[in-house]
Amino acid sequence: EAQVTQNPRYLITVTGKKLTVTCSQNMNHEYMSWYRQDPGLGLRQIYYSMNVEVTDKGDVPEGYKVSRKEKRNFPLILESPSPNQTSLYFCASSSSGTALRDTQYFGPGTRLTVL
Amino acid sequence: TQLLEQSPQFLSIQEGENLTVYCNSSSVFSSLQWYRQEPGEGPVLLVTVVTGGEVKKLKRLTFQFGDARKDSSLHITAAQPGDTGLYLCAANSWDTGNQFYFGTGTSLTVIP
Numbered sequence: 001e002a003q004v005t006q007n008p009r010y011l012i013t014v015t016g017k018k019l020t021v022t023c024s025q026n027m028n029h030e031y032m033s034w035y036r037q038d039p040g041l042g043l044r045q046i047y048y049s050m051n052v053e054v055t056d057k058g059d060v061p062e063g064y065k066v067s068r069k070e071k072r073n074f075p076l077i078l079e080s081p082s083p084n085q086t087s088l089y090f091c092a093s094s095s096s097g098t099a100l101r102d103t104q105y106f107g108p109g110t111r112l113t114v115l
Numbered sequence: 116t117q118l119l120e121q122s123p124q125f126l127s128i129q130e131g132e133n134l135t136v137y138c139n140s141s142s143v144f145s146s147l148q149w150y151r152q153e154p155g156e157g158p159v160l161l162v163t164v165v166t167g168g169e170v171k172k173l174k175r176l177t178f179q180f181g182d183a184r185k186d187s188s189l190h191i192t193a194a195q196p197g198d199t200g201l202y203l204c205a206a207n208s209w210d211t212g213n214q215f216y217f218g219t220g221t222s223l224t225v226i227p
Contacts, residue, residue: 031213033215035217040219042203042218042219043158043205044217045217048214056214058214090157090158092157101146101163104148104160106159108155108156108157109156
């Protein structure tokens, strides 16, 4: 089954404790992206990647890191989480990322709480 | 920076009524998409519009891209409880390349 998987689905942590949220897709997609969703703000793009070893900042990259060492994986790293990073996070992928003409497939989301 | 403004933010209607959701911006877009998101899940693509003035229909849903490519609307005819969800528009412009922007969302509740 074609899908985007994220782990963990739920995470409660404390300020300053490094964490990684994993994202994997099995569709051989070139484009992958991370978003955060907050009430009243919709989804905001954190980082995206056009292909292996190619990553770019989205609208809200501060406090986050990403890497794209393999085509299928795109982990999101929070080196020193803070309470304002409490949010619902989504990973997404699309076949080519050619502008906005491809379908983005979203993972099920990771709900992160930083105390 | 909120590139896309959606209205209304919340909408509660009776089954069988019609409704329209709007997505507006001051930017010109190369294309625009509409997604629906249900609680506990990620957004799912409904439609992509790419030509100014384009109208697309998906059963009871009608999507329109503005002539100037700055706005879009989603019209639902005879709403059903299964239409309940969060509706999101998404776009990018020639200025932003492959960076995507989502609207603030419209939360629709259809009451049986």
